[in-house]
Amino acid sequence: MPEQHPKYLIGDTWGTASDLPPMAVVNPATGDTLYEVPCCSPKHVAQALQHAEAGFAEWSAIPGWQRAQYLRRIAEEIVKRREDFGRAIATEMGRVHAMAIGEADSAAQQFVWMAGEAERLFGQTITSRFGGHLSITPEPVGIVAAFSPWNFPLGLPARKLAPALAAGCVVILRPSEQTPLVGTILGECCQAAGLPSGVVQILQGDPQGVSPALMEAEAVRKISFTGSTRVGRLLMAQSAQTVKRVSMELGGHAPLIICPDADVPAAARLAAKFKFMNTGQICGSPSRFFLHEEVAEAFTEVFMSEAENLRIGDPMASETTMGPMASPAQLDKLERLVSDAVERGATLRLGGGRAREQNKGFFFTPTVLENVTDDAEIMSEEPFGPVASLTTYSDLSDAIARANSTQYGLAAYAFTRSEVVARRLSAELQSGMVGINNFQLSHFEAPFSGVKHSGVGIEGGQMAINEYLTFKTTHAEFEVPAA
Numbered sequence: 001m002p003e004q005h006p007k008y009l010i011g012d013t014w015g016t017a018s019d020l021p022p023m024a025v026v027n028p029a030t031g032d033t034l035y036e037v038p039c040c041s042p043k044h045v046a047q048a049l050q051h052a053e054a055g056f057a058e059w060s061a062i063p064g065w066q067r068a069q070y071l072r073r074i075a076e077e078i079v080k081r082r083e084d085f086g087r088a089i090a091t092e093m094g095r096v097h098a099m100a101i102g103e104a105d106s107a108a109q110q111f112v113w114m115a116g117e118a119e120r121l122f123g124q125t126i127t128s129r130f131g132g133h134l135s136i137t138p139e140p141v142g143i144v145a146a147f148s149p150w151n152f153p154l155g156l157p158a159r160k161l162a163p164a165l166a167a168g169c170v171v172i173l174r175p176s177e178q179t180p181l182v183g184t185i186l187g188e189c190c191q192a193a194g195l196p197s198g199v200v201q202i203l204q205g206d207p208q209g210v211s212p213a214l215m216e217a218e219a220v221r222k223i224s225f226t227g228s229t230r231v232g233r234l235l236m237a238q239s240a241q242t243v244k245r246v247s248m249e250l251g252g253h254a255p256l257i258i259c260p261d262a263d264v265p266a267a268a269r270l271a272a273k274f275k276f277m278n279t280g281q282i283c284g285s286p287s288r289f290f291l292h293e294e295v296a297e298a299f300t301e302v303f304m305s306e307a308e309n310l311r312i313g314d315p316m317a318s319e320t321t322m323g324p325m326a327s328p329a330q331l332d333k334l335e336r337l338v339s340d341a342v343e344r345g346a347t348l349r350l351g352g353g354r355a356r357e358q359n360k361g362f363f364f365t366p367t368v369l370e371n372v373t374d375d376a377e378i379m380s381e382e383p384f385g386p387v388a389s390l391t392t393y394s395d396l397s398d399a400i401a402r403a404n405s406t407q408y409g410l411a412a413y414a415f416t417r418s419e420v421v422a423r424r425l426s427a428e429l430q431s432g433m434v435g436i437n438n439f440q441l442s443h444f445e446a447p448f449s450g451v452k453h454s455g456v457g458i459e460g461g462q463m464a465i466n467e468y469l470t471f472k473t474t475h476a477e478f479e480v481p482a483a
């Protein structure tokens with residue numbers, strides 16, 4: 001396979017030419033430049049919109065059950081290219097290679113699952129209380145602009161593309177500038193599946209080159225964004241100008257509550273696995289640990305020993321269990337948050353800085369902070385890295401109140417053997433998703449969504465297709481009723 005470079009896709013033509021300068025794409029494990037990504041500009045947006053309008057006319061006229069066949073073919077193409085995806089994900093953003101390959105498999109499953117929804121996309125006919133019948137017809141919202149981040153550079157675009165295509169929408173996807181080759185390969189899979197021209201287009205590079213033009217365009221009827229709350233707010237405000245529909249999957253700062261009756265060693269082992277997975281760069285990663293004071297030391301001991309056993313290094317090496325951070329800016333932020341927590345009274349039990357032996361790449365050591373005070377910045381600002389902030393509680397009501405005290409509400413976790421306590425936690429934690437005795441919240445068959453400042457709308461599961469549909473009501477009678 002020849003070495004691949006990132007490209008953009010407009011209509012059915014791949015390109016690299018641009019009036020804007022390209023951006024360097026850096027391997028976070030080495031700090032070396034891999035290649036450059038072409039930066040698309042408003043000119044490319046204008047061309048893509050023309051193709052999208054033609055693509056929408058064709059794609060939306062294809063019945064749902066036939067669109068489903070295309071979705072299944074996209075899934076097959078993704079599986080065929082799983083090695084390419086695995087390598088591109090590992091080298092562009094630093095995920096451990098075995099996990100990167102797993103991302104390809106689960107992205108394929110998103111398309112298979114949504115193919116079923118496309119097949120079952122029916123309207124309704126109901127009797128009107130005024131006489132005659134009401135027909136309620138699902139219609140695709142139109143052209144979608146989708147912006148996806150680098151932390152799951154295949155899985156997150158798949159969560160947008162699959163329901164949008166199932167609904168009959170067309171998509172202009174802007175992958176992260178840090179992971180443009182993953183976006184390129186995804187576009188190639190869509191093309192290989194035989195999608196008509198203009199149904200999936202890929203615009204690359206600096207968001208400032210394309211985002212303002214897409215946001216201003218009247219023809220774009222829906223925005224789907226995954227990323228920080230800061231950028232999400234901005235896009236929501238911009239969407240208001242042309243009254244676009246929005247789906248926003250934004251930041252998280254998940255609490256983990258360990259109850260005194262929990263299986264503490266098992267909870268600590270599982271918590272370490274999920275905390276340091278993807279180097280902590282997961283929106284649903286547990287980041288604020290509320291440990292009951294009776295079990296805090298036992299939990300911390302096991303958690304620390306798991307963290308100490310992580311093998312940091314080259315994501316392509318089979319022995320590596322934790323790769324680098326995706327960008328150097330993340331390292332600066334983590335150092336700032338750790339030193340602020342220590343200044344405010346926390347004890348640094350493990351790590352706390354750059355991994356010096358790996359100093360060319362963007363490596364940060366697995367870090368455990370104990371007795372973190374509620375006023376520490378890290379308790380309100382999402383770390384998005386391999387830092388666990390541990391604190392204790394004695395009263396469950398207090399722990400729940402502290403868990404709910406941030407602007408975020410994406411994921412929350414708790415470990416208890418009591419069904420009564422589990423029900424209470426599920427009801428009282430302000431969060432779109434709750435994991436009781438587990439951390440696995442990302443299922444293609446169930447909604448993935450946040451409350452409060454963590455987002456708007458649903459990705460995943462049966463409901464996700466509705467984010468890309470409007471429901472038209474027609475009241476038709478065969479005779480004009482008497483006035």
Ligand SMILES: NC(=O)c1ccc[n+]([C@@H]2O[C@H](COP(=O)([O-])OP(=O)(O)OC[C@H]3O[C@@H](n4cnc5c(N)ncnc54)[C@H](O)[C@@H]3O)[C@@H](O)[C@H]2O)c1
Binds near residue numbers: 149150228232252455
């Ligand atoms: N809720 C979820 O499902 C979910 C999933 C993954 C990541 N996230 C969140 O994403 C954040 C991590 O990513 P980040 O720090 O790179 O976030 P970010 O918001 O800075 O960037 C995310 C993506 O948006 C792009 N972007 C930036 N400005 C834009 C603009 N004006 N228009 C369009 N796109 C723009 C970036 O290029 C990047 O690809 C964290 O807050 C994390 O919690 C949320």
